[in-house]
Amino acid sequence: MASTLSTTDASRLAPVSPRGQVRPRRGRPGPYPYWFYLPGAVIYGIFFVVPTFASFYYSFTRWDLFTSTFIGLDNYRTFFAEQALLIGLRNTVIYAVLTSGLKVVIGMALATLLTSQIIARGYLRSVIFFPVLVSTIGVGLAFTVLMNPEQGLINKALASVGIAGPGWLTDPKLAIVSVGLVDVWKGVGLATVxxxxxxxxxxxxxxxxxxxxxxxxxxxxxxxxxxxxxxATASVITLSLIGGLRSFDLIWSMTRGGPGFASDVIASVIYKQYQAGFFGLSTAGNVVLFLMVTLVVVPLTYWLNKNEDR
Structure with missing residues (x-):
């Protein structure tokens, strides 16, 4: 016949923790671990959150270094009425799609080659990654000389085999594409890695x-x-697309948006407005660029990563 243990017997037979101590209940952790987030949160707030909200505010003002006057949406109306804006939007999309697409395709091809059993594999990896370490302005100036239609080494090499080289940076139809190819040469090493x-x-x-x-x-x-x-593909697409949409330094060092407005992108249009002293107008342009990058990259990143954990 089965017998029922008394409360005293059950407590005596129950397992105890080492040294006879009763195990404490697991509750919510105290505030101590969260203090480690504080330094990062302060830095992030000072250098990102505050400037972002300040930019949104100043985009609605006409301001200089000492004063600001609230003017509502006038800066945005003026910005979208700019003649160069539509050209800049078109060139920005062309540049971003061209550079990110080529970096994905070439980077995957090179990575496949450099993970196979080939001679000097480690050396070749270093050579391909080296352009990433070079200054963007230095690369732009060097290729400006190499792509000179008359004295450039590229056209001279083409002429030696009977091919008339084009005006890489002087032809309005080729300027933005030429700069994009230089961007791919410089950045494909990171995609490959x-x-x-x-x-x-x-x-x-x-x-x-x-x-x-x-x-x-x-x-x-x-x-x-x-x-x-x-x-890895999702990371390369996201990083390359963000870089392409925000690109400025390589384009400015090689063409300054020329010839005419042929290679202007949104960032170069904004910079020209800063140079002209239209600080509120250029701040509105920065906000537009920020929203544009966000609206493109956030849904794309979600779509690329939505099945990753399945």
Whole structure:
């Protein structure tokens, strides 16, 4: 017949913690761990949150270094009435799509090559990454000389094989594309490194199983590398697109938005307004650029990463 333990017997037979101590209840942690967030939050607030809200406010004013006058939406009306704005918007989209697309394609191709069994693989990785370390202004000035239509080394090399080189930076139809190709040359090394990190993180057993099953290199790349390197692809697309939409320094050092407005982007239009002393107008342009980048990148990032954890 089953017997029922008394309360005293049950407490005596229950497990106890080491040294006979009663285990305390697990409650919510105290405030101590959250103090470690404070330095980062202060820095983030001072250098990002405060300037962002200040920019939104000053975009509604006519201001200089000492005074400001609230004028409502006049700066935005004037900015969107700018003749160069539509050209800048078009060039910004062309530049961002061109540079980000080429960085993804070329970066993936180079990463696939540099993770295979080739000679001097480590040296080649360093060579491809080296342009990332070079100053953007220095790269712009160097390629301005190389792309000179008359004395540039590129056109001279083309002339030596009987090809008449174009005006890379003087032809309105080629200027923005030429600068974009230089941007790709400079930034593809970073995309390649990100892709290499994504590819080497794929377990080697998958590729071995594919070889045993008789899969070709293209089939292994399409069925294994591309799907499993999706996080790296998402990172490269996001970073390249943000850089393309915000690009200014390379374009300004090579063409200053010329010839005419042919290679102007939104950032260069804003800078020209700053140079002319229209501080409130240029601040409104910065807000427009900020919103544009946010509206493009945030949904794209969500779409690229929505199936990552599945």
């Amino acid at each position: 990100i892709f290499i990190a994504g590819i080497v993180s794929i377990p080697g057993e998958y590729f071995e199983a594919a070889r045993v099953d008789g899969a070709t290199r293209w089939q292994s790349f399409r069925r294994i590398t591309l799907p499993l390197a999706k996080p």
